[in-house]
Amino acid sequence: MPRVGLATLGPFGLVLGMIFRLAMPEADRGCCGVGGFWFLAALMVLAMVRVPSGSRYKCLLGVLFCFGFGWGWMSWTCHRRLARLPAPYHLDRAVEVEGRVRHHWQTRYGQAILLERVRFLHADWEDVELRRLTIFTPALPAAPRRRSPLRAWIRLKRKVPPRTIPWPLQRLRERYAPRFSGNVKTVRLMSWHPQPDAPDSALSPANRELWRLFTANVPAQSWRKRLEPLGLGHLLAISGLHCMLVFAVLRWLSFPLRRPWWRSGFTVVGLLVFGSWMGWSDSVTRAVSMLAGFQVMCWLGRVRDWYRLWTFLLCLALVLDPFSLLRAGFWYSFAASLGLVLGRGVAMPASPLDHPWLPRLKRFLPILGAQLMVLPVGLVFGCEINPLSVIWNLVGFFLLCFLLVLGALAGLSLVWTDLVPWCNSLESALVWLLALPEPVIEALRLVRFPFEPAWALAFLFVSFLILRYGFREWRWYGAMLFCLLFCSIHHRPLSGERLVMFDVGQGLAMMLTDAQGRTLLFDCGGQLPLGLRPESLVRLFGGKDVAGAFVSHHNADHYNLLPRFVRPFPIWVPRGQWGRFHFEQDLSAFIKIPVEAGAGLAWGRFRLEVIWPRGSPEPTDTNEGSLVIRIARPGAKVLLMGDAGTWTERYLDRDLFDSPRGGGAATTVSLLQVGHHGSRSGTGRAFLERLKPDVALISCGAGNRFGHPHPQVLSNLRQQRVPWLTTADSGTLILLGGRPKGHFRFPETGTEPWSER
Known part of the structure; x- marks a missing residue:
């Protein structure tokens, strides 16, 4: 590998120093972990080994200065930011x-x-x-x-x-x-100020969204859903790709201008107007700055060094707004632009070692480099990667051009109504084409737990060294092999049987997985972080195939995530509420099976039994008609109450449980899911005294407007000496399974419900 210098190591030291300062509190030491320390050590070793001997110590001091400057600047910015946030x-x-x-x-x-x-x-x-x-x-x-x-x-x-x-x-x-x-x-x-009324038109809502996207930068949610399975959702974010199109159009329009500085000035002004109209997001700011700098350097007669320009803009962006490190747009924008710069490569004389197809592939290598560099970024802000996204992004530019034509046609059809049928027909054809590769993409999709920022930065640095200092086209093989190994080994999904209560805010979603990965869901409602799909969540926690779901009752916070599954499956619902589920439009693709007390199911080592509702008495409301399910396994029993409250608790048969704890008797219930998210109407004192569970579980959102869990419920648990865990405080809870390997931290309690009993 050729010699490196401060221009190579300095920016990475600056970013690492800022990340270290952000994660400095002891509670967040995991955000850096050993990856950050090893990365800093690697920078120092490279400064001592690969730098010419005459400037070796200067480069080492420069790296340490960049690291310290990033630390100090981020410290001052953090203090100022915390002082100006609402108290x-x-x-x-x-x-x-x-x-x-x-x-x-x-x-x-x-x-x-x-x-x-x-x-x-x-x-x-x-x-x-x-x-x-x-x-x-x-x-x-x-x-x-x-x-x-x-x-x-x-x-x-x-x-x-x-x-x-x-x-x-x-x-x-x-x-x-x-x-x-x-x-x-x-x-x-x-x-x-009210917005002017839009002209009446038979144009489809999706085409209207596309027109507003390219003219007013209004998000097009329907198109994003269509492109997200292909990994092309970023095409609808006004980003560097759009700036490249605008740059090409401006260069074409400036062709009649005879003097070079007139053409450069016209292009720079046009880029600035475009950025101001669309909003200065991270990607737009970076792309406009690089393209404008490219024109200014040409105007001034300076050598166009894309990497030095990228380095200068990276450091400038971090100094102006250090908290851009917390935004996905910043990471995606600068990682992709670095890949584009590295993909251009360095001009070398022809060699017999070069592949004969290399001259034809050179125009695609920058796109390939950009995709390799953004893979770890996707695992920082998401939990899945798609190897085929590299292929789809090769045609993403042409797809964006087609979307631009469709958006322009939609705008013209608002004035000339004869174009409306053509515009809607083109949209239908494009949707049909986009749906064809979805099964293949879904089968090849990889899910991994999110990377820590220091690990992602180390990944980017190694990929940068391979692509910048690698030998001819062999650098591409090395970069792809390193990417494949790293993504295959690091932060793999969990495996084995377990019961999981997901943190979905003010909702309820649980999952039971056997040793082979077959999965059952118990309710599936609430809220997921942006970009997280239910299928990916199931696969992360060891599920391979969802066989069905028990939905406790007809409340949206217990089933609203089911329509987001790609493949429908059977759902078991209370017999008395089957009619409501049958007419639910969002669940039309699912088979609804009514059940009541007495229904059972064997699932690996688990035995499931529905113990409520019965034929009589009739529940007073929808909540009291919730399915109450008992899950038994050798040495442990779980009782899921759904939203059932104290009215239902009075009618549950005592014979369905073992005798209460005491006098050497076995534990009645190992885990109790507290009814109705810990509201005052659920989990009475008499019910707790009869069950005497080892641990109570409460699914509720942090700072929810209902005040769950209610102080009265917590008082009942405290009086019966029952420890409790809430998703609002602890996040996702893993139960009845082995401890995960380094992905979760559990609160200190007197029991370990996830261990073998």
Whole structure:
């Protein structure tokens, strides 16, 4: 490998120092782990071995300076950020805010509006600073105009995402970049500029979304769902690929200008206008800066060194906004652009060792390099990778061009209605083509637990060394082999039988897996982190195939995740609520099987039995008609209550359980899932006294508006000396199985429900 210098090692030392400072608190030491320390040691070794002897110690001191500067700058920025975030006493208080509308969308309960340049209009809120704020309002008579000012009285709340999987960056985001929202009680407390009415047209909603995406940067949710299975969802984010198209168009339009500096100035101004209109996201800022710098360097007669320009922009972006390290757009943008730079390679004389196809493949190598560099980034902010995404992204540029043509055709059809049938027909044909490769992609998709940032940075650094200093085309074989080995070994899914209670916020979702990986679901509702699919979640925790699901009752927070599964499966529902499930449109693809007390199922070493509801007495409401399921295994018993409360507890037969604990008798119930998320109407004192469970489990969201778990329920558990675990405090809980290997940390309690009994 040729010699390296400070320009190679310095940026990685700067990023590593910032990551170390972010993860400095003892509670987050896992965000760096041994990977960070080994990476810093590797930088020092390279500085001592691969740097010319005359500047070896200067390079070593330069790496340490970059690391220390990143640490110190991030320390000052963290202190300033924490001082300007809303304090706990600011929450749940009415306050008047003002901001500019970025975009808006429709929710089940009303309108959601994203504001930027937020300003709180109260004297005691002057030190509070938020870049963006989402406010939820009732149904508005007219949608707000984009970029127009909006003023409203809101009640500020903090949004805590569920900790469904062990995501290292989530703890850092909750501390330094928390998400806040505001609720507007009535429309009379708002003032905004209404958006002009759109012309009536038979254009499909998806094509309307595509037109608004390319003209106003409004997210196109329907198209994102269609492209996400292919790994091409990033095409709908206004990113560097769009900037490249704009750059090509501007260069073509500037062709009549005779002087070079006129053409360069016209291109730079056009790029700046495009970035201002679409919004300065991380990817747009990086792409516009690099392309504009490319033109300025040409104008000034300087040598175009893409890598040095990339290095300068990376350091500048981190100094201006160190917390961009917590955003996926920053990592994706700079990793992909580094791959594009490395894919161009270095001009070398022809050699008989070169592959004869190399001249034809050179134009595709930058795209291949970009895809190799973004693979570890996908495992930092997600939990799955698709090896075929490299192939799909080779044609992604052409697909984006087709989407641009379709968007332009949609805009013309709003004026010329004769184009509407053609536009809708093209959309239908494209949707049909996109659905063809989905089965193959789903079969080859890999799931892994999210990487820690230091491991991802080390992965990028090794890939960078291979692609930049590797020997001719052999560097591509080495980079792909290293990528394959690293992604195959590191953070693999769990295996073996286990019972899992997922953290899905204010909902309930549990999974039972036998030794062969066959899976049963017990309720499947709530909220998942953005981008996490239910199939990927099941596979991460050892499930290979979902055979069916027991849905306790007809409440959306117990089944709303089922329609997101690609392959439908049978679901067992209470007999008395079968009609409600039968007419549920979202569950039309699933087979509904009514069950009641007495139904049973053998599942590996587990025995499942439904013990409620019975034919009589009739439940008083939907919650009291929930399925109550007993899961038995040698040495352990689990009782799942769903949303059943104290009314149901009075009718459960004593004969269904062993005798109460005491006098050497066996434990009645090992694990009890507390009914109705720990509300006051569930899990009475008499029921706990009769069961005497070893551990009580409560599925509820952190800071939920219902106040779950209720203090009365916790008091009942405390009086009966029953320890409890909540998903709000502990995240996803693994039960009745072996300890996972280094992925989870459990709270200290007097029992270990996940161990063999």
